[in-house]
Amino acid sequence: MSDTTVSSVATRVGDNVQRVDDTAKLTGGAMYASDLVFAGMLHAQVKKSPHARAKIVAINTSKAENLPGVHAVLTGKELDYRIGLYVADKDILAKDAVRHFGEAVAAVAAESLDIASRAVDLIDVEYEVLPPVLSQMDALDESSPLVHPDLGSYDYVKASFSPQPGTNIPNITKIRKGDIDAGFAEAKWIVKREYTNPSVQHVPLETHVAIVEWKAGDEVTIWSSAQSPFTLRDLFCRAFKLPHNKVRVVIPHVGGAFGGKAGIHLEPLLACLSRKAGGRPVKFQATREEEFSLLPCRSALTYRIKTGVDADGRITAQKLLMYWDSGAYADYAVNVTRASAYSAGGPYDIPNAWVDAYTIYTNKPWGTAYRGFGHVEFFWGLERHMELVAQVIGMDPLEFRKKNLLKPGSTTLTGEKINEHTGDPLKCLEAAAKAINYGRLTPEEEERQARTGRRIGKGIATLHKAPAMPSFTTTAAVIKMNSDGSVVVNIALTEIGQGTATVVAQMAADRLRFPVSLVKVAVERDTDKDPFDWQTVASKGLLLTGNAVIAACDDLLRQAYSDAAQVLRAQTADLDHDAERIFIKQRPEESVTFAALSIGYVYPNGNGIGGPLIGLGRYTAQGLTSLDKETGQGLPALDWTYGAHGVIAEVDPETGEYKVIKIASAFDVGKVINPGTMRGQCIGGMIQGLGTAQCESYIYDGHGHLLNPSLTDNKILTSKDLPEEIECIAVETPQLDGPFGARGVGEHPMISVAPALANAIHDATGAELTHMPVRFEDVWRAIHNEQPIDTWVTKAPAV
Amino acid sequence: MWMSVEVNGHIYEREVTEHWTLLRFLREDLELTGTKDGCSAGECGACTVMLNGEAVNACMVLAAEADGATVETIEAEAAKGELSEIQAAFARNYAVQCGYCTAGMVMSVRELLRHNPKPTVAEIKEGIEGNLCRCTGYQQIIEAVLDVSGQITNETRGGLKYV
Ligand code: FES
Ligand code: FES
Numbered sequence: 001m002s003d004t005t006v007s008s009v010a011t012r013v014g015d016n017v018q019r020v021d022d023t024a025k026l027t028g029g030a031m032y033a034s035d036l037v038f039a040g041m042l043h044a045q046v047k048k049s050p051h052a053r054a055k056i057v058a059i060n061t062s063k064a065e066n067l068p069g070v071h072a073v074l075t076g077k078e079l080d081y082r083i084g085l086y087v088a089d090k091d092i093l094a095k096d097a098v099r100h101f102g103e104a105v106a107a108v109a110a111e112s113l114d115i116a117s118r119a120v121d122l123i124d125v126e127y128e129v130l131p132p133v134l135s136q137m138d139a140l141d142e143s144s145p146l147v148h149p150d151l152g153s154y155d156y157v158k159a160s161f162s163p164q165p166g167t168n169i170p171n172i173t174k175i176r177k178g179d180i181d182a183g184f185a186e187a188k189w190i191v192k193r194e195y196t197n198p199s200v201q202h203v204p205l206e207t208h209v210a211i212v213e214w215k216a217g218d219e220v221t222i223w224s225s226a227q228s229p230f231t232l233r234d235l236f237c238r239a240f241k242l243p244h245n246k247v248r249v250v251i252p253h254v255g256g257a258f259g260g261k262a263g264i265h266l267e268p269l270l271a272c273l274s275r276k277a278g279g280r281p282v283k284f285q286a287t288r289e290e291e292f293s294l295l296p297c298r299s300a301l302t303y304r305i306k307t308g309v310d311a312d313g314r315i316t317a318q319k320l321l322m323y324w325d326s327g328a329y330a331d332y333a334v335n336v337t338r339a340s341a342y343s344a345g346g347p348y349d350i351p352n353a354w355v356d357a358y359t360i361y362t363n364k365p366w367g368t369a370y371r372g373f374g375h376v377e378f379f380w381g382l383e384r385h386m387e388l389v390a391q392v393i394g395m396d397p398l399e400f401r402k403k404n405l406l407k408p409g410s411t412t413l414t415g416e417k418i419n420e421h422t423g424d425p426l427k428c429l430e431a432a433a434k435a436i437n438y439g440r441l442t443p444e445e446e447e448r449q450a451r452t453g454r455r456i457g458k459g460i461a462t463l464h465k466a467p468a469m470p471s472f473t474t475t476a477a478v479i480k481m482n483s484d485g486s487v488v489v490n491i492a493l494t495e496i497g498q499g500t501a502t503v504v505a506q507m508a509a510d511r512l513r514f515p516v517s518l519v520k521v522a523v524e525r526d527t528d529k530d531p532f533d534w535q536t537v538a539s540k541g542l543l544l545t546g547n548a549v550i551a552a553c554d555d556l557l558r559q560a561y562s563d564a565a566q567v568l569r570a571q572t573a574d575l576d577h578d579a580e581r582i583f584i585k586q587r588p589e590e591s592v593t594f595a596a597l598s599i600g601y602v603y604p605n606g607n608g609i610g611g612p613l614i615g616l617g618r619y620t621a622q623g624l625t626s627l628d629k630e631t632g633q634g635l636p637a638l639d640w641t642y643g644a645h646g647v648i649a650e651v652d653p654e655t656g657e658y659k660v661i662k663i664a665s666a667f668d669v670g671k672v673i674n675p676g677t678m679r680g681q682c683i684g685g686m687i688q689g690l691g692t693a694q695c696e697s698y699i700y701d702g703h704g705h706l707l708n709p710s711l712t713d714n715k716i717l718t719s720k721d722l723p724e725e726i727e728c729i730a731v732e733t734p735q736l737d738g739p740f741g742a743r744g745v746g747e748h749p750m751i752s753v754a755p756a757l758a759n760a761i762h763d764a765t766g767a768e769l770t771h772m773p774v775r776f777e778d779v780w781r782a783i784h785n786e787q788p789i790d791t792w793v794t795k796a797p798a799v
Numbered sequence: 800m801w802m803s804v805e806v807n808g809h810i811y812e813r814e815v816t817e818h819w820t821l822l823r824f825l826r827e828d829l830e831l832t833g834t835k836d837g838c839s840a841g842e843c844g845a846c847t848v849m850l851n852g853e854a855v856n857a858c859m860v861l862a863a864e865a866d867g868a869t870v871e872t873i874e875a876e877a878a879k880g881e882l883s884e885i886q887a888a889f890a891r892n893y894a895v896q897c898g899y900c901t902a903g904m905v906m907s908v909r910e911l912l913r914h915n916p917k918p919t920v921a922e923i924k925e926g927i928e929g930n931l932c933r934c935t936g937y938q939q940i941i942e943a944v945l946d947v948s949g950q951i952t953n954e955t956r957g958g959l960k961y962v
Contacts, residue, residue, distance in 0.1 A: 025898025028833015
C-alpha cells in the first residue's frame with residue numbers, strides 16, 4: 001500500500017465525533033466494578049487504625065471468627081508479603097506498627113456487608129500509642145522518629161531512586177546544570193521564597209473497588225477500578241511470586257481515577273481473603289471516608305526557590321529545593337519527586353540550575369500519583385515566584401516570563417535541546433493573556449469595579465509537563481476485522497473518562513479511511529486478551545497508543561491488500577480502497593470487499609486463501625534515557641505539552657472574599673483529535689485545578705487524626721462555584737512523532753491554575769500569597785501582612 | 800418488612816431489610832445498578848432518583864419509605880431504547896466523561912426542567928449544585944441543559960478556540 005493512497009482522503013481526526021461510550025453511560029447500562037456481583041461472592045470490611053503512629057501490642061479476632069457468616073479473618077501476622085511500586089515498604093496489613101491514621105490492621109470476608117461490618121467491630125486491637133511525625137520538615141530532623149526504621153533493608157528500583165537508610169528519606173533526586181555559583185555571581189537581584197501546599201484527595205466519584213477470586217491451583221482473577229491492568233498484574237505477581245499467566249486482571253468502566261487508581265491498592269488484601277475463604281470471590285468498595293485515609297492522597301510540598309536575575313531581567317541561576325511529604329509509604333511519591341525535579345524550573349531557559357528534591361516519610365496517609373504528577377504542586381510555587389521576582393525587579397510579569405521562556409535552541413534542566421517542533425509556550429502564554437485582556441481593565445471592568453467596590457485583577461501562569469514514565473515505555477494495539485468488514489480495537493489503555501475510546505476510534509477510522517461507526521474499541525480491559533500497555537497515566541496514552549493503533553491499522557491493511565492483490569490478480573501498488581472494498585485504481589469496478597477478505601477469501605469453487613485480518617501495532621518511546629543520578633542529565637521527556645492560564649478575579653479588599661470572573665487557558669496539543677473531548681478534558685482539569693487552588697486540603701489535628709474525611713468538610717467545587725466565563729484554546733504545533741501530530745493534554749489543564757488565580761488576586765490587592773489553597777481568610781491575612789496560619793496540621797496539644 | 804413499590808413501571812413486592820436505604824434496595828435487591836453510590840451520605844447526588852415524581856438522594860431515603868410509592872431511575876429514561884431529549888443533549892454536548900455522576904445528573908436536570916423549562920445559566924447551576932462531577936467541570940453539562948431547553952445560540956454554544 002503506498003502512502004499517497006492514505007493521505008488522499010478527508011480526515012476524521014479533528015472532527016467533533018460524539019463519544020463512543022456515552023449511550024452506555026447515559027442509560028445506566030455501563031457496568032463499573034462497583035456494579036459487579038458474582039455467585040458465591042463475599043464482602044470484605046477492614047479494621048482501621050485510629051492512631052497515626054502506634055505499636056500493635058495484640059489483636060484478638062476470635063469473636064469475629066465465631067460470628068456466623070464470616071468466612072475469613074486476616075491480620076498482618078499471617079501475611080508475609082511486601083508491596084511497593086518503587087520501594088517495597090508496605091505490608092498488606094500493618095504488622096507490628098501502624099504508620100498512619102486509617103491504616104488497615106485486620107480484615108474480614110463475610111456473606112454480607114452487614115455481617116462483615118459487625119465482625120470488624122468485634123475485632124479488638126491493643127495499641128501502644130506513640131508520638132507521630134506529621135510535618136515533612138520535622139521528619140528531616142535528626143531527632144525525628146523514623147517512620148521506617150528498616151528502610152535500609154527494603155528492595156527498591158536502583159536505577160532511579162536513592163533511599164537514605166537511617167533517615168525518613170526514601171529518595172533524593174538531584175539535577176545539576178551549568179555553574180550555579182557563577183550564575184548567582186552574574187545576578188543583579190536574588191529573590192528567595194518558600195511556597196507550600198497541603199495534601200489533597202483525588203475524589204473520583206467512584207471510590208476504589210475490587211473483586212478478587214483466588215481459586216485452587218493459584219488461578220487468580222481480579223476485577224478492579226484500577227487504571228493500569230498490566231502494572232497491577234506485575235506488582236501483584238511480584239508480591240505473591242506468581243507467574244503472570246496465573247493472574248488475570250479485568251477492568252470494566254472506571255468512575256474517574258485521576259492517578260489515585262494507578263498502581264496497586266486493595267487487590268492483594270482481597271486476594272488473601274479469597275484464598276483463605278476457599279476461593280470465593282471477595283468484594284470491597286471503599287466508603288467515601290475510607291477513600292480519604294485507607295487509600296492514598298496527593299503529597300504535600302514545601303518548595304524553596306532562589307532565583308538570580310541580571311540587569312536585563314534574564315534568569316542567571318536558580319536553586320530549587322523540594323520537600324515532598326510522602327506520608328507513610330513511598331508509593332508514587334518517590335517518582336513524583338523525580339519527575340518534578342527534572343521539570344522544576346518550568347518552561348524557562350535557566351542556564352545554571354541546582355535541584356535537590358527530597359521524598360520524606362511522615363505518619364500520614366501516603367501520597368500517590370495525582371493528575372499533574374507533582375506539577376500542580378510545584379508550579380504553585382514556581383509561578384507565584386515568577387510573579388514576585390517580576391515585582392522585585394520592577395518588570396511586568398508577562399514581559400519577565402516572555403523574556404525567559406524556552407525557545408528553539410534552549411536546553412532544559414536535563415540538557416535536552418528544544419526545537420521548533422517541541423511546542424510553543426509563547427503562543428500559549430500570549431493567547432491566554434489576550435483572552436483576559438491582560439495588563440488593563442476594559443471599560444466594562446472599570447465600571448464593574450466602580451459599581452461593586454471590589455477590585456478586579458488579572459493573572460497569568462505558564463506550565464509544561466512531559467510524561468513521567470520509564471525511558472523504554474511501550475504499548476501495543478490489535479485491530480481485528482469482523483466478517484462484515486467492521487473492526488474491533490483491543491488496547492490495554494483504560495477508559496477512565498478521558499475519552500480514550502473515542503479518540504482511538506477516530507484515529508483508527510481515519511487511518512483505515514472507514515467511518516467511525518465501523519470501529520469499535522472494546523470496553524473492558526483484560527490482561528488475558530489485550531496486548532500489553534504499561535499504564536494509563538502520565539498523559540502518554542494518546543501519543544504511544546495512538547502510534548500503536550496507526551501501526552495496527554497499517555498492518556491490517558497490508559494483509560488485506562496482499563490478499564486482495566491475489567484475488568484481483570494485481571500488485572498491491574495497483575490497489576486503493578474505500579470503506580467497503582479494495583479496488584484496482586485504474587478500473588475501480590474490479591474490486592473485492594473487506595467483508596469477503598475479513599476471515600479468509602473463498603473462491604467460487606470453494607478454495608480458501610488468506611485468513612482472519614488481524615493487525616498488530618507496537619510503539620516504544622523513542623530515544624529516551626535514564627537520568628544520571630548525580631547530575632540528573634539525560635532525556636526523560638517523550639513530549640512536552642506547554643500551556644498557560646489567564647485568570648480574572650474580583651476581590652473584596654476589606655474581607656478577602658473573591659470570585660473568579662474568567663479563566664482562559666491555552667495548550668499546545670500538537671493536533672486536536674476531537675475538539676469536544678479535548679475541551680472536556682481541559683475544562684474538567686481547569687475546574688479541578690480551581691478546586692485545588694481555592695479550597696481543597698486534608699486537615700489533621702496534632703495527633704495526626706484526619707479531621708475532614710468527607711465531601712462536606714473537604715469540599716470540591718460544585719456547579720455554583722464556576723467562573724462566570726471559561727475559555728479553552730488550542731495551539732497546534734505538530735509533534736513530529738505524535739499520531740497525526742498530537743501530544744497528550746490529560747493532566748495539563750489542572751497545572752498552574754492556582755498560581756494564575758493567586759497572581760490575579762495579587763494584581764488586585766498586592767496580597768503576597770505563598771500558601772495554597774487560597775481561602776478568603778488567606779487573602780485577608782496576606783492583604784493585612786499577617787503570616788499565613790498553617791492549619792493543615794492544627795496545633796492541638798499532644799497527649 | 801414487606802413492601803410493594805413501582806419502579807420504572809414494574810411492581811416489585813419484596814421483603815426489605817429495615818435499615819436499608821432506597822439506594823441499596825435499588826442496586827442490590829432489584830439489581831438496578833444504573834443509579835450510583837458516590838458517598839452514601841447525601842453529599843454527591845450520584846444516587847438521585849425520582850420518588851413519586853420528585854428528585855431525591857436515594858441514599859438518604861429508607862427503602863421502607865418507598866412502600867407504595869412510584870420510583871423512576873435512569874434505566875427508564877431512554878424509553879424504547881431511544882435516548883431521551885436530555886440524554887441526547889448530554890451526548891451532543893460532551894456532558895459525559897467517566898459517567899459515574901451521569902445518572903444522578905440526568906435525574907436532577909429532569910427535575911429542574913419540570914419546574915423550569917427554560918432555566919437561565921444561574922438557575923441551571925443552582926439546579927445541579929447537589930450533583931458533584933469531578934470530570935467535566937460542569938460546563939458542558941450546563942451547555943447540554945441550555946441545548947435541550949432550546950436556548951443554545953452561537954454565543955452560548957461552547958466550543959474550542961484555535962489560535
Ligand atoms: S450516594 Fe447519595 S448523595 Fe452520594
Ligand atoms: S463524568 Fe465523571 S464524575 Fe461526572
